[in-house]
Amino acid sequence: MAPATQEWLPLLESRSGYQRQEAIQALASMRSHEALPLLLRRVNDWVPEVRAAARLAVLPYLQDDCLPAWRGAMPALAEILRGRRADHGPLLKVVAEFLRTPDRAGLLRGSSPLLRRWLTAAEWQAAPEPRRLAMLAERLRDSDVAAARWALDRVEELCEAASRPPLWLIGCANAHGLVRAHALRRLRDEVPSMGDTMASRLALDRHALVRAVALAQLRKNGDLGTVVARAEEQLSAPALTPRGAAPALLFLAVVDPKGATARCERLVGMTGADRTRTALRVLALQHLIAATDGDAQMHWMTSALADDHAKVQRVASVAIARGAIPPSPEVLLPIVLAHGDLGALCRGLGILRYRSLWRQFRALLDLSIAALPEGGAEAVTRAFVQWDASTRIGVSPPAAPVADELRALWHQRASALPPRLRDRIEYSLASIGLLTLEAATTVAPTKKTSNTA
Numbered sequence: 001m002a003p004a005t006q007e008w009l010p011l012l013e014s015r016s017g018y019q020r021q022e023a024i025q026a027l028a029s030m031r032s033h034e035a036l037p038l039l040l041r042r043v044n045d046w047v048p049e050v051r052a053a054a055r056l057a058v059l060p061y062l063q064d065d066c067l068p069a070w071r072g073a074m075p076a077l078a079e080i081l082r083g084r085r086a087d088h089g090p091l092l093k094v095v096a097e098f099l100r101t102p103d104r105a106g107l108l109r110g111s112s113p114l115l116r117r118w119l120t121a122a123e124w125q126a127a128p129e130p131r132r133l134a135m136l137a138e139r140l141r142d143s144d145v146a147a148a149r150w151a152l153d154r155v156e157e158l159c160e161a162a163s164r165p166p167l168w169l170i171g172c173a174n175a176h177g178l179v180r181a182h183a184l185r186r187l188r189d190e191v192p193s194m195g196d197t198m199a200s201r202l203a204l205d206r207h208a209l210v211r212a213v214a215l216a217q218l219r220k221n222g223d224l225g226t227v228v229a230r231a232e233e234q235l236s237a238p239a240l241t242p243r244g245a246a247p248a249l250l251f252l253a254v255v256d257p258k259g260a261t262a263r264c265e266r267l268v269g270m271t272g273a274d275r276t277r278t279a280l281r282v283l284a285l286q287h288l289i290a291a292t293d294g295d296a297q298m299h300w301m302t303s304a305l306a307d308d309h310a311k312v313q314r315v316a317s318v319a320i321a322r323g324a325i326p327p328s329p330e331v332l333l334p335i336v337l338a339h340g341d342l343g344a345l346c347r348g349l350g351i352l353r354y355r356s357l358w359r360q361f362r363a364l365l366d367l368s369i370a371a372l373p374e375g376g377a378e379a380v381t382r383a384f385v386q387w388d389a390s391t392r393i394g395v396s397p398p399a400a401p402v403a404d405e406l407r408a409l410w411h412q413r414a415s416a417l418p419p420r421l422r423d424r425i426e427y428s429l430a431s432i433g434l435l436t437l438e439a440a441t442t443v444a445p446t447k448k449t450s451n452t453a
Helices: 003-013 017-030 033-042 048-061 064-082 089-099 102-108 113-126 129-140 145-155 161-171 177-190 192-202 208-221 225-236 242-255 257-268 278-291 294-306 310-321 329-338 342-352 357-368 376-389 400-416 419-432
Strands: none
Touching: 003 017, 003 033, 017 033, 017 048, 033 048, 033 064, 048 064, 048 089, 064 089, 064 113, 089 113, 113 129, 113 145, 129 145, 129 161, 145 161, 145 177, 161 177, 161 192, 177 192, 177 208, 192 208, 208 242, 225 242, 242 257, 242 278, 257 278, 278 294, 278 310, 294 310, 294 329, 294 342, 310 342, 329 342, 329 357, 342 357, 342 376, 357 376, 357 400, 376 419, 400 419
């Protein structure tokens, strides 16, 4: 970097607009590569005169010998696209014409998706039909979903209808499900025979929308049997199937809902080396809990809670939050404690809150003396605090037999709680009427007041 450039660059950040403008005009004649990113930032300066000077200073950099400077200036150019204090359209147009040529495509490698989309849109306006075809094919293979969706919207603008199906086929192989679904739908509409073939291939896609589009086409042409047989084959050996055969299970649940429960029972029952993957167990137990009630539902609920994976355990938590009957504390606590895991204990405490207030209290007293995983004592303490807060309004003591039992348990196990928490809960129990004020060892907390003579 030349000494003169080093002197002027700090002034581009000066608080004085006059100094910023003077620095821009000085650097414009030097064409220093290091100055270009800062000059682009000043294009969006809050002073109109500084913006005008910066726009003029950027123009000399639109030469081939300045290409290395543009490689480092891409983030600053993207900032101009994100927010503008003025209309930079004329400058952005000439910059786009300079950057969009194929031999300068390497400049965009690693740049922001916003910048690539902007240059793509600028190039599209002036591109001939063959170049447009190549552009659409490139964008339909892009991992940027916005670029791929942009390409899908432009396929209809092609003059030659025969050039569209190959692009739809490329879209059907895109990494994003929304793109695959749209491409499959358009391919099905324009070339039904190709749509049938692709629908059969994508019927077991991992994305629900793609499966729905494919299923609609298969039902129209009556070619469901082949896909159903393939899905059944995947479910027979889910461990050897990509994505654990989860799409196959979801597909069959729509096509053959009557047989879904039997399939899910078989999948959940697999053990040892044949045990299904976590995602498939989640789907199977979700269906079984939703499709059953009573003792059968409780069986699948406890099966989910007993699973060694947190995602499967959460299936039961979500079902209970949506209205399923939770297991009793006598069933719940041994299951969650058997994991020896803080996460499982916390999920169990969350489920416990769906039981009655006094059953919660009894279970928390049991947990206060149980062997807990690391961090479990703090989790139980927080649960006691939440329980205490829920007793503030409209709580009555339980009936006599239960009240006597809880009273005895409290006297036996209260010492396991932190002293301040024990005092708070004891006062709450006395206020409710479970304990008498004479039996309580504390009184209501009062605000400290200053003694005056």
